[in-house]
Amino acid sequence: MAITMADVAKRAGVSKSTVSQYLNKRYEYMSQETRVKVEAAINDLGYQPNHVARSLKQKRTSMVGIIVGNIMHRYSTEVCRSLEDYFNEHEMNAIICNADNDPEKERKYIEMLRAKQVDGLIIFPTGQNVELYKSMLKTGYPVVLMDRKVKGIIAPSVVVNNREATMRAVEHLIEKGHKKIAIVTESLTISTRLERKQGYMDALKENNIPIIEEYMISTEIKSMGSELDNLFSLQDPPTALVAGNDLVFLEVLKFAKASRIKIGEQLGLVVFDNIPFADLVNPSVTTISQPSQEMGLKAAELLLKQINKEEVNPKDTVFSCELFIRESTKTSFE
Template sequence: MKVTIYDVAAKAGVSIATVSKVINNTGKMRDVTRHKVLEVMKELNYHPSVMASALMGKATETLGLLVPDISNPFFSEIARTIEDRAHEQGMSVIMCSTDENEVKERKYLELLQRKQVDGLIVASSFNDRNILKQLVKNDVPLVMLTQHDAALGVTSVSVDDFTGGFEATSHLFSLGHKNVIIIAENTPSSKMRLYGYREAHEAHDMVFSEDNIIRTNASVANGKKCFDEILKREQQTTAIFACNDLLAIGVLQGAKEKGISVPDRLSLVGFDDTILAKTTAPALTTIAQPIEDMGNRVVDVIIETIKGKISSKERILYKPKLIVRETTGKVIDS
């Protein structure tokens, strides 16, 4: 049975308002009272939720947004869309960049609770899913972005990463490439893109090798490092699928520094279709996510959830689109 703020107040022998003041660290009270409430919260395993303010009838018209890395253009672009849509709906957004770090994730959740946000949009992976499960248990309005977790039982907004990975790899196979290397992250979305990459091998009767999977974190610098690693291999690589545009740009920079022509000697596909993909030279072939549609939808969903208008939880899945530009071409025989 879920423990509520009312249970804490009853057990501690204080008013709900007093519990709320302890949760939000506001108002004046005796230290002994504050200590007693905290002890009861611990005893009942009650975790203050962002709903504490709503329970007191004090909606703040503020949303919390947790992203892995705001320096990644995909997240900066979708965060801007979210902010604009929220503003249209009379809401403000507090954004936190977690770096997929568990300590930061906990810290920022505590911050957002103190700010009494009305709901959460979560794009960070949260390796410790118990944190999110506890929020859901406490009836915190929460929507997942860029990932889906059926076990959480909340609405999610994401792109079909599996199909995106399949289309990226299939495009390279259709150009005659046989040895396609994938550079992937250890994130839920990237893992699904990897599954699509595997499936494309089977669909095109290509030999799949675990050795062709390189895992790293998303950054231009890491993309360059991975490319340097690829160059040291005995077997020549003619095609690379990078699971986001940042990694792809790193590969592209590495190729330029090594004097390797793209796409004449190396074909490259990214994922996201951020502003970077459109401004590189050559322009990047990539899998486009409908960033604006996803950003707008996730705001609409979280607001409807806050208002109690959504009872059923659904997986909102957008279709990715292959955007062919200048970094992919047919294999040139040596």
């Protein structure tokens, strides 16, 4: 037989409303003695609150959904940790789903989470479910877009200055004497990759360095090895390279090892992503680091404000990245 709130109240010698106040952490008019009695009754009886019933009454589930583009990225993992920590502190549960940058999986997760009546969603959007995004925003459903922008969608978003950060990285390589600089990204299906490529091209233009189509690789991870082979088989191969994220970086490392190319000596390398132990590997890796913890915190705050019916400005919150210069770009090629 299930233990009820009435059973707890009877054991503690208090009213049901007092037990309810205790469960909802409303202790303002409750003595320490009463709190101790209610807690003891709950423990003695093994009472488990009926969260479903409470959700129906409060019209909230105290659950949020987080739909990640690709959980394998270190940056995404760090953001999710920040989000989960924030919601845990605010007595809310986070359900994390990995969409694999697949629009169909993303759509299914959005529908599933909304069917579970989560209070709001934080989405690393694929950008391919525009009508679904619009329908949520039109009805006032709490949504925050994370990391990526979607053309035609006006929603609270948390992003970084991808273009400007990549420009700074390319300019650093130019300062070290590089003029033959390549960029390697995954397929140009999301805004971050497009912005990083644009920053690369803008930096070359501003420094009067010709843009060479063969120096720009955008492909799936599984094809990257062969594309890198083509790149470095050119008659005039690059002396420096910008890797668009951590997964691209791993492919570059594999290729360089197989091809006996010494990073930091024969090839300057910058990685756009948060690489753990980037300063400990040999050579240490120059990275464009994103403030993942702060970004997660901001996205969580924006979502909770919407859930609490507070007004939120539907605009981008743009964070700056930091270029950490290490051994992989210290060698001068002048």
